[in-house]
Amino acid sequence: MIRDLILEYDLxxxxxxxxxxxxxxxxxxxxxxxxxTPIATSLVLYFVxxxxxxxxxxxxxxxxxxxxxxxxxxxxxxxxxxxxxxxxTANAGIITKVRTQSLIFPFVAVVGSFINFLLGMxxxxxxxxxxSKSLPFTFIFIPFVGLFITILILGIGIHVTIxxxxxxxxxxxxxxxxxxxxxxxxxxYPLSITDGVVRKIILLNPFTNYVEFIRGLAIDSSxxxxxxxxxxxxxxxxxxxxxxxxxxxxxxxxxIESL
Amino acid sequence: xxxILNQVSLSYSxxxxxxxxxxxxxxxxxxxxxxxxxxxxLNNISMILPxxxxxxxxxxxxxxxxxxxxxxxxxxxxxxxxxQTKGKLAAMVELGAGFHPELTAYENILVYxxxxxxxxxxxQDNADEILKWANLEEQKNTPVRTFSSGMLARLGxxxxxxxxxxxxxxxxxxxxxxxxxxxxxxxxxxxxxxxxRTILLASHDLATIREVCKKTIxxxxxxxxAFGNTRDVTTEYEISFT
Numbered sequence: 001m002i003r004d005l006i007l008e009y010d011l012x013x014x015x016x017x018x019x020x021x022x023x024x025x026x027x028x029x030x031x032x033x034x035x036x037t038p039i040a041t042s043l044v045l046y047f048v049x050x051x052x053x054x055x056x057x058x059x060x061x062x063x064x065x066x067x068x069x070x071x072x073x074x075x076x077x078x079x080x081x082x083x084x085x086x087x088x089t090a091n092a093g094i095i096t097k098v099r100t101q102s103l104i105f106p107f108v109a110v111v112g113s114f115i116n117f118l119l120g121m122x123x124x125x126x127x128x129x130x131x132s133k134s135l136p137f138t139f140i141f142i143p144f145v146g147l148f149i150t151i152l153i154l155g156i157g158i159h160v161t162i163x164x165x166x167x168x169x170x171x172x173x174x175x176x177x178x179x180x181x182x183x184x185x186x187x188x189y190p191l192s193i194t195d196g197v198v199r200k201i202i203l204l205n206p207f208t209n210y211v212e213f214i215r216g217l218a219i220d221s222s223x224x225x226x227x228x229x230x231x232x233x234x235x236x237x238x239x240x241x242x243x244x245x246x247x248x249x250x251x252x253x254x255x256i257e258s259l
Numbered sequence: 260x261x262x263i264l265n266q267v268s269l270s271y272s273x274x275x276x277x278x279x280x281x282x283x284x285x286x287x288x289x290x291x292x293x294x295x296x297x298x299x300x301l302n303n304i305s306m307i308l309p310x311x312x313x314x315x316x317x318x319x320x321x322x323x324x325x326x327x328x329x330x331x332x333x334x335x336x337x338x339x340x341x342x343q344t345k346g347k348l349a350a351m352v353e354l355g356a357g358f359h360p361e362l363t364a365y366e367n368i369l370v371y372x373x374x375x376x377x378x379x380x381x382x383q384d385n386a387d388e389i390l391k392w393a394n395l396e397e398q399k400n401t402p403v404r405t406f407s408s409g410m411l412a413r414l415g416x417x418x419x420x421x422x423x424x425x426x427x428x429x430x431x432x433x434x435x436x437x438x439x440x441x442x443x444x445x446x447x448x449x450x451x452x453x454x455x456r457t458i459l460l461a462s463h464d465l466a467t468i469r470e471v472c473k474k475t476i477x478x479x480x481x482x483x484x485a486f487g488n489t490r491d492v493t494t495e496y497e498i499s500f501t
Binding site for chain 2: 010011014015018021022093094095096097098099100166167169170173252253254256257
């Protein structure tokens with residue numbers, strides 16, 4: 001299944017471009033929209049919250065980059081998760097009329113969101129340079145972490161889309177779950193101000209560990225999660241994606257029927 | 260390009276009542292109601308379709324005509340039995356087939372052709388030919404959301420036949436076009452037949468079926484009621500209404 005996807009890279013690229021073209025064709029700012037949202041959110045949060053949390057950061061500075069790195073990940077989850085969740089419904093006209101691979105459309109949806117994630121690294125670089133005047137060389141590994149985040153989001157989205165073929169209100173429930181996951185990720189507050197059970201719960205959220213890893217690469221090495229939490233996150237990611245692909249294969253007919 | 264169907268059944272799971280929310284489902288589960296019931300769209304169908312023929316498919320609404328085409332196209336897997344299509348490609352033409360409304364005719368040609376298995380570079384070379392056949396050269400860079408249903412049918416038919424498929428599956432698409440399209444598409448189908456392609460044509464239009472198809476399949480509630488000489492089968496179909 002995965003090898004088939006690699007063989008169809010040109011189709012995936014064509015469809016991903018199709019999504020981007022279709023999304024931005026009738027808009028004034030075009031692709032810039034995908035940058036405006038995270039920048040605007042970061043700036044608003046920065047001005048509102050910097051006085052509260054800035055002093056609590058490890059090195060006492062770099063709050064804008066701190067915010068931006070978390071917002072990038074959680075935007076990716078919100079946007080990618082819902083794009084994958086709706087990918088079969090959105091492409092029903094094709095799936096019910098042309099023989100396609102079951103993974104293609106979820107994959108294309110998450111690729112679109114991943115491209116936005118990569119574009120969001122540009123304002124992140126600007127924030128880091130503005131606040132600390134130098135960019136750590138480890139920054140170049142962020143796309144690699146982004147890849148794992150993308151795999152996790154793809155897995156979650158596929159699980160959602162399978163459930164949605166039976167219950168339409170799963171999309172509404174997922175909106176709430178994404179919100180809870182967002183608040184349970186240390187985006188506006190540093191993980192260091194939490195302790196006890198709350199800290200455990202927040203660390204059980206895989207996105208917490210991914211955000212902290214990105215901060216370790218981009219801002220300060222003190223953010224890196226421990227080896228055991230890193231392993232936990234990677235294993236969880238693999239479990240989510242492999243069960244998603246396995247279930248998709250088995251319930252593909254049910255999904256097509258529901259379209 | 261023989262098509263072999265060996266004891267093929269296709270069953271759909273139909274919700275027993277309208278129940279789209281989790282709450283309704285939980286209530287139904289606690290009341291131990293059956294959530295889904297299986298409905299046979301096609302029941303134990305076996306047939307061999309030899310190459311180089313145009314075969315008609317007739318039957319009332321919901322008889323399983325589209326399901327049969329989708330099985331042969333490989334869009335739906337059979338629930339039981341097996342479908343063997345020894346051709347390299349089975350292209351299906353249906354109303355509004357797989358087009359993205361915001362993309363132009365040209366962009367849709369590339370996407371649709373690639374989905375049917377032709378490389379993008381080849382589609383780029385073939386695009387003008389396709390547009391010319393479909394009489395849509397001036398609309399090359401127009402989003403297809405502005406197209407009429409006749410224009411969409413022409414474009415879909417032009418792309419699908421341009422791929423030179425071994426099996427062409429046509430679902431009710433010829434009836435939306437005008438006289439010129441009907442004649443042109445018939446000529447194209449004749450060309451394909453003479454080179455050993457198999458064409459399956461599902462339609463309610465018995466006049467077209469009688470004119471184009473040598474053999475015809477008559478489906479009734481998912482069962483194969485008759486398969487044979489078009490004249491006999493269409494007559495049987497007409498009698499079934501009286």
